[in-house]
Amino acid sequence: MPARALAAVNPHIFRYKWHFLGGVLFVILSTLLAIWPAQLVRYAFDLVNEGIDLYHLFAGTPAQAAVYHVFGRNVLFYGMLIIALALLRGIFLFFMRQTLIVMSRLIENDQKNEIYRHYQSLPLAFYRRHSTGDLMSRISEDVSRVRMYLGPAIMYFLQLVLLFVLIVPLMLLVNVKLTLLTVLPLPILSVSIFYINNLIQRKSDEIQRALAAMTTFTQEAFSGIRVLKSFVRQQDSLAQFTVASNDYKDKSLSLNFVNSLFFPLIMFLVGISTVVTVWIGGQEVIRGTITTGTIAEFLIYVNLLTWPVTALGWTSSLVQRAEASQARINEFLDEKTDIVSRREVAKELEGDIVFDHVSFTYPDTGIRALRDVSFHLRKGRTLAIIGNTGSGKSTVAALLCRLYDTTSGDVRIDGTDVRDYSLASLREQIGYVPQDVFLFSDSIRNNINFGLDQPDEARMAQAARDADVYENIIRFPEGFDTKVGERGITLSGGQKQRVSMARALVKEPKILILDDSLSAVDTKTENAILGALQRVMKGRTSLLISHRVSSVKLADEILVLDDGQIVQHGTHAALMAETGGLYRALYERQLQTEEA
Missing domain, CATH: 1.20.1560.10 (ABC transporter type 1, transmembrane domain)
Structure with missing residues (x-):
């Protein structure tokens, strides 16, 4: 050869x-x-x-x-x-x-x-x-x-x-x-x-x-x-x-x-x-x-x-x-990607999401992350997904952004299979804050405006306010021009998460995905961010992924995953009423931890 x-x-x-x-x-x-x-x-x-x-x-x-x-x-x-x-x-x-x-x-x-x-x-x-x-x-x-x-x-x-x-x-x-x-x-x-x-x-x-x-x-x-x-x-x-x-x-x-x-x-x-x-x-x-x-x-x-x-x-x-x-x-x-569009559909998303009997196994490790998962998230509503570590929560987000394709079953947005959408069109309309926060060795300004072809000062400032990081940024000597260092080393864990969130919000996406993006902030900051996000998420399809009950209780619906399967589905009140359910057990355990 x-x-x-x-x-x-x-x-x-x-x-x-x-x-x-x-x-x-x-x-x-x-x-x-x-x-x-x-x-x-x-x-x-x-x-x-x-x-x-x-x-x-x-x-x-x-x-x-x-x-x-x-x-x-x-x-x-x-x-x-x-x-x-x-x-x-x-x-x-x-x-x-x-x-x-x-x-x-x-x-x-x-x-x-x-x-x-x-x-x-x-x-x-x-x-x-x-x-x-x-x-x-x-x-x-x-x-x-x-x-x-x-x-x-x-x-x-x-x-x-x-x-x-x-x-x-x-x-x-x-x-x-x-x-x-x-x-x-x-x-x-x-x-x-x-x-x-x-x-x-x-x-x-x-x-x-x-x-x-x-x-x-x-x-x-x-x-x-x-x-x-x-x-x-x-x-x-x-x-x-x-x-x-x-x-x-x-x-x-x-x-x-x-x-x-x-x-x-x-x-x-x-x-x-x-x-x-x-x-x-x-x-x-x-x-x-x-x-x-x-x-x-x-x-x-x-x-x-x-x-x-x-x-x-x-x-x-x-x-x-x-x-x-x-x-x-x-x-x-010679390696070719299998993530290609079948029809190159490019249209404005409304945000109606359907997972239809979706199963997924990671091709490189053979780990089965999802097993026959089905749910329907209507446009403009907020769905929270909660579960223990390794339950398959982040895999749902990855399949929705089409970073992977399902092993079996379909993922549809507005009635169209995600495999039919143009990849660029699909991802441009989704604001994704990943669990593993990554900031480039650049200024805060350029990190927030990363997804925009034409940066807008007003949109950037508003996105920073919505992510509850604006006050932190303007207190820095160089403000938005502050260099964050390699992988954002000059910022705290919570600040990195909120800058990453602002980067997703500034796009004004049709679908917003927050993958455990509040794990590094305290309860007070979390409540402030959630309060700001209620305005942002109003009329916008949103997916909140977390292992903390406090982050998801304001969602319209809550999915509880365990070992890649849906074990509970309903509102916060309905799930709390289920005695012996995983959601209530998680809530009580986390409440005891916070009190301690």
Whole structure:
């Protein structure tokens, strides 16, 4: 499979075909301009030899000055020509990188955007199966490895092919024996670099993993600094960090040792080629089969071939790693979401909700969360769902927002199955405050206005008042522009919940879902919020999910869930009248806790 994985980047290369073709052209031109000076050097060396011989031949005659003049002029001409070709080659090398390397960067950017866009289309079940670190690795590290294949690997491979195709025949035409002995160490160099580079990459991966572990440990320590200090575990934390830091140090030193062998090996093998060229070439000069200029030409050829041959081992390793990385990327890109609209219905919701014999089992864990749940919530009314932890309350909200699809049964809004609605249209009209509050590392203003395309100052302020957090916010030195820190760390638990609630209310949704969103506030604040919410929920279909009876007693109807099944259904008064019922037991237990 990995061998075919890189075929997935071909459409990207085709998109930037002019960059690619331009790069190939500049590789050809820069390679030709690297070869021609070698031949000019041969001519110049031979010219010097002939000039010296002629100069001595005409010693003591008037012609000696003329020979010196012609000799000097020709040497200057060849020198200037070699410099001009070197400058021109430099220009083509610049454009070579500006096409091929820029192409790789553009494709890298496209791939990252494609992966991020695809990530957002995948269902919640996908995120329950994969860790955040794995997702981050594929969008950063794996994409970077593919870029190395698209840029340096292709560029150096093209250079190598062209140099071998052009240089080796030229060398063979001059002297077969010298050519074979000169290039003999180069394959050994390439294979050695391949194995050394694999070793370097393996050690680099170990360093990255050690760094990731150390970074994760540090991030958790600083995020949980209050817990760390309250349990007086600073020294223990330092000891663990020291172990992680020493592990990173040892792996870094090991990599440095291997890197230290890298260039000496290259220089040694290149030096062997140089010695062989001079030694064998000198013997051929003595025999008169070649000139000293030919030796100079061969030395330039050897140096021209050295880096591409070295790069062959390096690029082979890059291609291998790119194949593995692209296979990992393809694995995610091939995953398709099953949460798709059947009919793309987009209409304004009224809020009449029906759960018809709904059962649901989480696909990743196999846990059965709901069992044959049926209820009807009429538009404009408020339904509360209460039950113990793990009874399936939050699953009802997830199915209504269509974060998951039912295993069996139907969920209908205004008589239309939720699977027929356009996902964007459905979710835009639902205000959902999840149980696990998440605030972005941004200002309170941007967190509240998160769901709005066009923020409205008045709506934002009113939403904050309805969530009973307005007075808290304006007391902050920067008001609504206060930065909440990572995951809202600068706010208290209750403040985070109320900002999250304001974020849902500012949308003025047709359906409002509050999933245990008052668990972190005290009873007094809870009553103030519920009082404000009575105005907000008037005429709006609302779903209140809680494990606290005090949060749900004002609802028009109350559902009591236990182990995924409805065990009671009615008003607060009716449920309290049922002796031995779960609702009354919960009420009395919580009342005793508050009194205590």
